[in-house]
Amino acid sequence: MEEMSTTASAIISFTENLEDSSARFYKKLAYRFANDRETFFSFANESEKNRVLVTRTYQETITDALEACFSFKGLDQSRYLTSTDLAPDADYSTALKMAIELEDKASEFYSCVAEMSKSLLATIPRAFKRVAERRGNRRSVLKALLDKATEK
């Protein structure tokens, strides 16, 4: 089967949507679960920074990608989609599990695009890798919160 080729623009739109929906999701958690409000707000803010970092990097290096006729070959974005719709009656543990799944998929996505863009200017894979690390760190924090919540 022919490998699907995804334009740089499509990937950037995907990351923008990913970070926007993540920011909205964590803001929702911050309002619903007051005990960890600061943590969730910091995640929401970080998502906004991630979006700026990726978009800025792309806008500053697009000519390199274009002149190398670069596209993300074989990348299936749908693999990295996960729901951020939190049911009104969802409890804290359920919310944390959703968040962990979101971070797992996001981290995997960023690691994948970082690997795929290695042939371009180093700033591009570096930006993706940095966001992957940030999302990975969030996962650790969320896991600790979940462990603490389930201990009770």
Place this chain on the structure above:
Amino acid sequence: MAILEEPIKQVLGLKNYIGGEWVESKGEIADVANPATCKVIAKVPISTRQEIDAAVEAAKEAFPDWRRTPPLARTRCLFRLKELMEEHFEELSRIQTMEHGKTIDESRGETRRGIENVEVATGIPSLMMGYNLEDIAAGIDEYLIRQPLGVFGIIGPFNFPFMVPLWFAPYAVATGNTIVVKPSSEDPISQVKIAEMAEEAGFPPGVWNIVHGGRSVVSGMLDHPSIKGICFVGSTPVGKDVIYKKCGETGKRVIAQCGAKNYLLVMPDADLEKTIAASMTSFFGNAGQRCLSGANLVVVGEGLSEREHNDLYKKVSDVFVNAASKIRVGYGLDESVQMGPLRDRGKKERVTGFIEMGVKEGAKLRLDGRNVQLVGDWPHTCFLNPTVFEEVTPDMTIGKEEIFGPVAGIMKAKSFDEAVDIIHGNPYGNAASIFTQSGKLARDFQYRVQCGNIGINIGIVAPMAFFPFSGMKNSFFGDLHGQGQEAIRFFTESKVVIQRWF
């Protein structure tokens, strides 16, 4: 795939920007249509001779004060302009796609390349410095200073509506000159946006002017005694026979960057996968409407037997055709699309005429872009898919003339020397590339080939803002080129001072 939101929601009525005022033109009005949707997105005036004269007078009036403005203060306007361009990066890019047709990635690349020229011009306090030497004779010192000249005219092409005027404008104003820009009337919106930003950035009235229009505006610029120089990017017949000639007659400085027929040589040792990937963007990027586009791919049989050469030719052709056939064509605001339409119906008809001529003259049509297949439901008016001809020879019309569309010719040359002769047999000299692993051949290519922009394993030889955009033979008329240090020299007069104090 969803279409990105269009930034132009209603038909824009464009005005001239003269002496810091947005002025309604008395000239006729023409439509600017989005080539993908065929919907009118703007109305552009075809300005009168009086209007271009008024703009030149405003620029002339603004010159003395602007010239006296310290370079660092002029630079601050450029820094603010850059910031505004960054802030509106996405809007500017989508406008280019709407008015020209290129894909959104291509538009963003164009925006970035334009901004890079503004960035380079912000270095003017250093770039414009002269030099000096003490004691050239007893007690005598000599130094060189660079001074601005006055008003410059900038005539933009349709194929890069945002970027090309920025090859000149930032350097012109940074060095203390004032400008009148005539955008292409086919896609003038980007330049209007730039002028709006220049106004917001604090350029004084009259420093940066815009006059829309056609031939009479160009004639007005060429005839006006107060215009000290012209920067033009467009076709060779106009650049050579009108712009260059008239500037010579009237004593104006001139940069006329013109047409091209660019050759890409594929040597037997080339990395085929990477060569073909680079060739795709070279031949079909911007729908081939680029003076740096690849036109002919020459498969060179240096050191091969005839049979080996034929095998290589077939292999390269097959891979090239296969890759070209997969390019997704459609509206550039659709992020899945890799090639947009031609700028208008007339340009499509012109390219179609070349395809017919290629068939008539005996080239083998391997991929016929006239069979339009699009992503999305758009009128076919301006669209063509990639076209590939094999068995093209240098004497065929499609082998020698500039097509300015998504049409590739594949040629054969027995040896490196023959390939170089083919390049030199063509009157143009804009760009040429070689794909090889051999340093010796690459060095020979760079040394011998009479083209202004040489690529070694590069598909699009687009010089960065701090290098000149070069060109030779029928691709360039003038002495100094746009961008970088050459632009600084073009926009300044060198004055030598020799001094002694008694």
